[in-house]
Amino acid sequence: MNKRRVIVWGTGAVGAEALQSIIDTRDDLHIVGVRVYSEQKAGVDVGDLVDRPGQGVVATSDSAEILALEADLVIYTPRTASVTEVCQLLASGKNVCTTAFLFHPRRVDPTDRDRVIAACKAGGTSVHGSGLNPGNLSGVLPLALSGMSKRIDKITLQERADWSVYESTSITFDNMAFGEPLDMISPTGSEFLAFNSSLFVEQVWFLADALNADIDTVTAEVEAVAAVTDHLIFDHLLRAGTTAGQRWRWVGRRGDDELIEIEALWTVGGEDPPHWPRPRHGWTLTIEGEPSMQAHFISLASFTRELPIADHVHAASVATAMQILNAIDAVCAAPPGLATMADLPLVRSHYGFGNG
Numbered sequence: 039m040n041k042r043r044v045i046v047w048g049t050g051a052v053g054a055e056a057l058q059s060i061i062d063t064r065d066d067l068h069i070v071g072v073r074v075y076s077e078q079k080a081g082v083d084v085g086d087l088v089d090r091p092g093q094g095v096v097a098t099s100d101s102a103e104i105l106a107l108e109a110d111l112v113i114y115t116p117r118t119a120s121v122t123e124v125c126q127l128l129a130s131g132k133n134v135c136t137t138a139f140l141f142h143p144r145r146v147d148p149t150d151r152d153r154v155i156a157a158c159k160a161g162g163t164s165v166h167g168s169g170l171n172p173g174n175l176s177g178v179l180p181l182a183l184s185g186m187s188k189r190i191d192k193i194t195l196q197e198r199a200d201w202s203v204y205e206s207t208s209i210t211f212d213n214m215a216f217g218e219p220l221d222m223i224s225p226t227g228s229e230f231l232a233f234n235s236s237l238f239v240e241q242v243w244f245l246a247d248a249l250n251a252d253i254d255t256v257t258a259e260v261e262a263v264a265a266v267t268d269h270l271i272f273d274h275l276l277r278a279g280t281t282a283g284q285r286w287r288w289v290g291r292r293g294d295d296e297l298i299e300i301e302a303l304w305t306v307g308g309e310d311p312p313h314w315p316r317p318r319h320g321w322t323l324t325i326e327g328e329p330s331m332q333a334h335f336i337s338l339a340s341f342t343r344e345l346p347i348a349d350h351v352h353a354a355s356v357a358t359a360m361q362i363l364n365a366i367d368a369v370c371a372a373p374p375g376l377a378t379m380a381d382l383p384l385v386r387s388h389y390g391f392g393n394g
């Protein structure tokens with residue numbers, strides 16, 4: 039069997055899970071390179087990075103080394119995504135699957151979009167952005183449910199999450215600005231908040247474009263709420279008075295009608311603001327129309343076994359990584375260009391029960 043050659047770029051919670059799963063379950067894939075950022079990881083055998091046997095491939099923090107490798111696909115999961123890096127990878131003949139951005143590239147900044155398309159053409163490659171949310175829950179699942187719709191009036195996706203348990207604390211505090219003054223939290227409050235908000239704006243456009251909503255605008259708004267008391271989150275002290283809640287709404291409107299809404303109810307420290315709605319933790323997708331439908335999603339390490347909370351939390355990183363890992367064959371087979379969640383065939387588990 040000709041194995042596909044893959045690179046993993048970024049070995050945080052999501053990338054490490056992808057790497058481990060390739061080693062554990064994907065005989066059809068051959069890891070040819072791993073891009074790391076921390077110096078402690080550079081020079082280490084990639085198996086050792088994820089508590090697995092040696093793979094005979096050493097992780098590198100040198101992007102040029104990665105670019106020079108021959109590979110079919112890159113799993114691109116850094117904390118901060120770069121259009122330039124992705125374009126270099128695509129132009130060098132490597133397809134890209136990413137959880138970080140490019141979920142609906144047709145609605146990104148036109149200069150960036152044109153660069154990505156040109157790189158795909160130059161390299162004969164495709165790029166696919168997906169994950170959990172943005173990803174399956176805001177893209178694949180609504181489209182799958184819409185297969186049962188005669189008419190859609192409104193789609194709402196509500197995410198309720200307590201970030202206190204999220205293992206990637208640099209994303210929680212450095213990027214998402216929990217623990218910062220309330221007035222910093224806005225759709226333009228920092229480069230990252232603007233970037234993050236733009237991903238959800240893109241998701242609203244994605245659904246609108248895929249389902250003939252013909253919306254005029256997508257707006258972003260956020261309410262930040264202060265912590266009542268101090269909280270110790272892993273090794274990070276979140277002080278009373280700083281941001282412990284962020285309620286975001288991204289709304290797609292046609293005229294005055296709200297047709298598509300993604301709402302995020304995010305807290306750190308478990309202080310649920312009393313005036314916020316309290317859907318079940320996880321994701322609730324509601325399609326109002328004919329018929330009206332609702333689905334609730336939550337991922338855990340198990341519904342039957344007693345396991346540490348950290349394992350349950352990590353399940354979301356597993357799901358995020360699997361959504362793009364399971365898309366590898368389809369992305370490699372896709373024609374050069376953008377291979378979005380609406381373009382690819384339904385992504386299903388490659389390993390499944392593992393008995394095949």
Ligand SMILES: NC(=O)c1ccc[n+]([C@@H]2O[C@H](COP(=O)([O-])OP(=O)(O)OC[C@H]3O[C@@H](n4cnc5c(N)ncnc54)[C@H](OP(=O)(O)O)[C@@H]3O)[C@@H](O)[C@H]2O)c1
Nearest residue numbers: 048049050051052074075076116117118138169170171206
């Ligand atoms: N679509 C979704 O549903 C979804 C869900 C979760 C996460 N994500 C996205 O997926 C990506 C990975 O998330 P994660 O949870 O794995 O994050 P994480 O655990 O914080 O890992 C972050 C990764 O970024 C690397 N890094 C360190 N410094 C960096 C820098 N200056 N620039 C770029 N990367 C740097 C780290 O490298 P070292 O380990 O070598 O230090 C690590 O591999 C993020 O972009 C995140 O927003 C998407």
